[in-house]
Amino acid sequence: MSVKRVHVAVGVIIRNQQILLAKxxxxxxxxxxxxxxxxxxxxxxxxxxxxxxxxxxxxxxTAITTSPFMTLSYDYPEKQVYLxxxxxxxxxxxxxxxxxxxxxxxxxxxxxxLPFPDANKPIVDRITENSTITLA
Ligand SMILES: Nc1nc2c([nH]c(=O)n2[C@H]2C[C@H](O)[C@@H](COP(=O)(O)OP(=O)(O)OP(=O)(O)O)O2)c(=O)[nH]1
Ligand SMILES: [Mg+2]
Numbered sequence: 177m178s179v180k181r182v183h184v185a186v187g188v189i190i191r192n193q194q195i196l197l198a199k200x201x202x203x204x205x206x207x208x209x210x211x212x213x214x215x216x217x218x219x220x221x222x223x224x225x226x227x228x229x230x231x232x233x234x235x236x237x238t239a240i241t242t243s244p245f246m247t248l249s250y251d252y253p254e255k256q257v258y259l260x261x262x263x264x265x266x267x268x269x270x271x272x273x274x275x276x277x278x279x280x281x282x283x284x285x286x287x288x289x290l291p292f293p294d295a296n297k298p299i300v301d302r303i304t305e306n307s308t309i310t311l312a
Contacts, residue, residue: 180255185226186214188245188303189237189264189271194281195303196271197290198234205255206293212261213279223260231264236274241266246302250295257295 189196189212197210215230217223228239242262249258273279282290284304292300 179251181258182255183217183223183258183260184214185217185223185230186212186259186261186299187227187231187239187242187264188212188261188299189231189235189239189267191267191281194283195287196235196279196281197287198273199278200293201275201277205252208291209293210290211293212296212299217260224262227260227262227264231267232269234274234277235279236272237267237269239264239267246299248295248298252294259295259299261299 196213198213200207200209200211202208213231213235214227215234217226221229224242227242231237231239242264245261245263247258247260249256271279288300288304
């Protein structure tokens with residue numbers, strides 16, 4: 177039996193000292209939880225290209241300035257994810273839930289109390305430690 181492995185481009189989108197989150201639809205893997213918007217990197221695609229594409233598809237924005245933040249692997253019982261997480265500090269367009277999902281801006285203090293996928297704990301920890309986010 178082979179375990180499914182997915183490479184995911186993830187954006188920590190920051191504006192006015194707040195972070196943009198989206199709620200995963202209930203029927204999806206890790207549904208009903210808040211996520212940093214993003215999605216699967218297609219084969220042969222650069223991570224940053226995947227990030228730009230996914231943010232356009234899901235949130236309706238065009239990322240202009242991004243920087244690598246951290247990577248992590250996590251094994252869910254049903255699949256393995258490799259999250260390639262980038263800060264997005266500049267974008268054009270108006271954010272919306274382009275796939276009908278709920279979205280919202282949260283301060284770091286608010287974000288720590290939200291339900292996230294199990295893989296996300298190190299990301300949330302790193303955000304709380306990182307002054308470039310709270311000052312961006
Ligand atoms: N975008 C995102 N995905 C996350 C986070 N944390 C986490 O465990 N994941 C997992 C959930 C999913 O198994 C996977 C992302 O895949 P996805 O199903 O959303 O991929 P996608 O947007 O390309 O969706 P689709 O085209 O396959 O419908 O990564 C996170 O913070 N953001
Ligand atoms: Mg997605």
